[in-house]
């Protein structure tokens with residue numbers, strides 16, 4: 001099939017590459033000419049493990065090309081996939097300006113029948129709006145399909161090639177065989193539904209995953225006070241198939257370009273129909289507070305942070321990405337600066353992106369994790385990059401001014417900490433090496 005994918009962010013580029021890999025003829029389109037020029041030189045504008053090799057292979061084999069010309073790309077395609085951004089407006093609602101702009105351009109470009117398939121995350125009713133916009137610009141027939149995307153950054157290719165399910169929302173049943181054929185080879189688990197339900201499935205899924213994270217973070221906070229270990233609790237809970245073991249990793253809370261945006265948008269979607277989504281409001285609230293647990297733990301160990309030197313390991317919102325959008329690290333670093341600390345920062349990939357968004361004379365940029373630790377009063381681990389797991393913690397303690405390690409992602413085991421001389425705080429686990437986070441007086445009162 002001939003496809004034009006509009007937008008070369010994570011979703012557009014990864015799905016374009018994977019559809020090409022599946023034997024389709026794909027043009028990835030972006031209005032950002034710099035991105036297209038990079039792509040034409042086989043350079044990816046996003047950091048995603050494995051993407052550049054696939055771009056090169058598919059391009060060389062003639063199935064994939066890149067263009068800044070939406071009109072021409074639409075005309076040469078049967079299916080047009082919308083994968084443009086839907087960022088948050090200040091009030092939390094989804095900003096649909098890119099969707100609306102692209103829909104108008106598609107309508108103007110059409111010279112015959114097209115299927116318009118929306119992969120962007122859009123509020124319920126948006127595909128109907130897309131239909132209206134396109135029909136004001138063309139008399140040619142077209143169909144609209146909602147096919148929300150569920151990939152995760154960092155494992156986007158695997159997620160696309162082997163998804164748990166594919167959701168297809170349509171109102172023309174005649175399209176079902178074609179949609180099954182298009183996704184053939186990814187999975188047979190294709191759930192066909194109406195367009196509004198498909199749009200809601202995407203928001204409900206992200207909101208549910210965010211709820212699991214805030215839930216386990218609250219359990220972690222209670223575990224600390226009663227002397228339980230949240231990693232054991234999560235493992236035990238996850239053995240129940242009704243609960244499932246994923247998304248129960250306690251830490252400093254969720255970030256990224258999607259969970260914060262989509263939870264806020266769903267609260268707004270509910271609000272627009274006079275429904276207060278109290279549960280999701282709490283999920284967001286818990287998440288906002290969870291990152292500051294790092295600062296509280298620093299105060300417990302060091303007292304005032306004025307004049308302190310704090311090493312920060314990890315700035316990306318999660319490992320294997322250079323994305324710092326809504327990364328919890330941002331507010332943590334800002335709080336450290338506001339309290340008068342000097343902050344030594346290290347991230348294997350995301351430091352440049354972070355620095356472009358936030359820099360300050362109290363920040364020191366480091367090329368190695370050991371450099372960020374040397375002379376520090378404490379290290380705060382904020383992203384669970386695998387490089388941190390293998391660090392020699394014995395050598396590290398010796399290089400520090402005070403030996404405090406705050407592990408915001410529960411990366412280290414008791415065995416790794418024992419004998420290092422580090423005072424180790426993690427999230428929702430009994431403290432190891434140094435003071436105990438478990439207070440018998442509180443436990444006794446339970």
Ligand SMILES: NC(=O)C1=CN([C@@H]2O[C@H](COP(=O)(O)OP(=O)(O)OC[C@H]3O[C@@H](n4cnc5c(N)ncnc54)[C@H](O)[C@@H]3O)[C@@H](O)[C@H]2O)C=CC1
Nearest residue numbers: 007008009010011030031032084085086098102120121149
């Ligand atoms: N980032 C992720 O991991 C996931 C994102 N999503 C959703 O997918 C959508 C896209 O997200 P990202 O890929 O992160 O987007 P992004 O914001 O990184 O990239 C969107 C691209 O679309 C281009 N664009 C905008 N209007 C255009 C137009 N009229 N013509 C041509 N190009 C145009 C922009 O220049 C930009 O390069 C959002 O709705 C997001 O919520 C869904 C699942 C995963």
Ligand SMILES: O=C(O)[C@H]1O[C@H](OP(=O)(O)OP(=O)(O)OC[C@H]2O[C@@H](n3ccc(=O)[nH]c3=O)[C@H](O)[C@@H]2O)[C@H](O)[C@@H](O)[C@@H]1O
Nearest residue numbers: 149150151152153247248249251253254255256258317318
């Ligand atoms: O709509 C989207 O854009 C995507 O949002 C998330 O994907 P992503 O944001 O790439 O990353 P996740 O792996 O879900 O992690 C999100 C955040 O939650 C945090 N997290 C995740 C899991 C966990 O157990 N605990 C936890 O704190 C991560 O550190 C990260 O900050 C969803 O997992 C995807 O299915 C969805 O397509």
